[in-house]
Amino acid sequence: MTTTASPRIAVVGAGPGGLTCARILQRHGITVSVYDRDAGPDTRDQGGSLDLHADNGQIALREAGLLDDFFRLSRPEGQEMRQLDPSGAVLFHHVPERDERFKPEIDRGRLRDLLLGSLHPGTVRWGHALRAVDGPADGPRRLRFANGAVVDCDLVVGADGAWSAVRRALSGATPRYSGVSFLEAWFHDVPARHPEVAELVGPGGAAAADGERGLFAQRNGGDHVRVYVIQRVPADWIAAAGLDPRDTRGIRAHLVDRYGHWSPRLLRLVTDNDGPYVDRPIHALPVPHTWEHSPTATLLGDAAHLMPPLGVGVNLALLDACELALALAHQDTVGRAVRAYEETMLPRSTRTARLLDGAAEHLLSTELPDFAAADGR
Template sequence: MSAFPKIAIIGAGPSGLTLANILQRNQISFTVYENDASPNARNQGGTLDLHPDGGQLAIREAGLWDAFTTHARPESDVMKLVEMNGEVLWDENGPDKHEVPEEEKFAHRPEIDREALMQLLLAPLAPAAVKWGKKLKEVVPAAGETYDLHFVDGTVETGFGLVVGADGAWSKVRQLLTDEKPYYSGISAVEMWALDVNEKNKWLSQYVGQGNCFSFGEGRAIQAQRIGNGSIRTYACLRKPESFLKDCGIDWTKPETARKEFVERYFSDCGEDLKRIILEAEDELILRTLYMLPVGFRWESRPGVTLLGDAAHLMTPFAGVGVNAAMTDSLDLGRSIVAYKESPQEKSLADVVKDYELRLFPRGEKFAQKTMNGLNKHFSANGTQEMAGRFRAAYGK
């Protein structure tokens, strides 16, 4: 039997690290290459809800369920929906909260901070398995359907029989498979943080609640979410041209005045509480322009190269399925590689990759279409009412 192919995973996000854990658990060698200099080089983002048939299933396959239940926050699987005029249409916080029996808490969608998920996924991996500060320049085809990795620092790693692109929106690995690039989704967002709200701003803590607080309207949305470290992150989103954040005339280098001007221009007719969510998130301000890949995006299979997560199906966050789609990709590909290791005579690795992609494409299209539908509904005049109606129907209220 020939040696098992060398595997490179490009990107140490949820999809890349989930695949790494599944491979390690099955004694399959790999190396993860990550652009960031260290796990703490940048903020990892807000919070995620892992679905039982998505992220949770992948966590179980990776052997990390007990660790997940330690870090996850099932108490934050609650929703508050507020009309733009300030009327509360749905609230799962407080005494009327829908109670979930203890044994069913993880049967729903518990939240976990992105930072906690990253640490959970990194902890079991051998230190040498993840190489930090390795910004990929290009993947170069080499002899015998292998590939060499060329990095910006001038180093080259050679002889990979499988290169897995888990390198996100602007994937370098994707360039081997297609010329398709992400395009602007039509949505721009201002992300704002309020730290230590339990001590510093009890009103904000109580108003947002234990989970998510959303408000949708024609061409705009306000979304606030509880983070496990005691902070709240608010995202004020607008349907605007791609250059809006740069060209709108607001001086974002002065956050205090920028927040006030932003609210006065685009949210002045909103309820006072919703405006306070934005104005009192005073600790950080980050501008975000949201991109996506086309719904139904596909590529011609190429031996030795494939994609996971955002590299394969970048979508906006307006259905809450992105990380679950990504970790499902990792679960599917991981199982396929394990099966190939156990019975290499049944299929070639190229066939294994192609079969994985044939399952990936319709799955990714389903998630991407759900996200597009969510975007269109959320940024409509009746966005909050529509979501509240779905919750009432689900709970018989």
């Protein structure tokens, strides 16, 4: 069994979880390589704003030596939250305390840049889309990439998200459609170009729902707002309506029909966006998702426990990454480290996944969420 003195560790996926794992490993003197399918760090948009919680995500950043940098880059005012009804009336308004740091917001891109900048040069190998993981369970593992590269390693860590290629080496599970779909819309330079949207959303987020459809608008850095149009629809609803994802005008007309009874103030979130919509059907892994232990492969984050987007995903990914890296630093063999990590991670993720199983429907509920309970207070 490979010792943890000088193992060949390959992390697949340069998202927050994979990069955090690599950062903590390097802080403990352990060599690691990260492989990502993107051609480079700026290949695609990294997504919206994240809230990192004091009881999981922030723990990982502290272990990574990056917590002070995170607070410097984060937006504590992003913790403000408004709940409205379809008429635009405010039902609930949470304004964070001046020194509140339980779950400040940070743009995904800024968090990724922070993590990338903390790694040794050359740690991330871009343009490596994983095609297969070969080799026996007791190792070594052989990674085969679409660009023809072949890499042997003593441990492969699947941090490659919802449609993980590493997962296939451990589990036959695949994500299932939740029945709820997001349609993402972007608003740029909102104070100047969309002042009504800026006022409606404030510095944090604003949500509304009527039981069948909902909206969630979230302030991002740089005076941007992302809006998620939330619907209970088939996964192929755009094609079923005779539309094309690039047909912004046609999709907008369809949404106006579905949201037409909502107030004009809220309807702006559906119709006044800059550029095209982005279709994001919500998937989740079966619950529980477990696998037979292998001393040479494991998963973290969405690859291990994809759940509906209710504020826990990235926080669990960072905590997974932290605990796996620390286990590799403190156990005497890779296999024992992987087992110790999974003995904690799998029960925790199963408990959380059971709580959130089917919870995508809550995004459409007219009941006020218990924000205090969601914060873990």
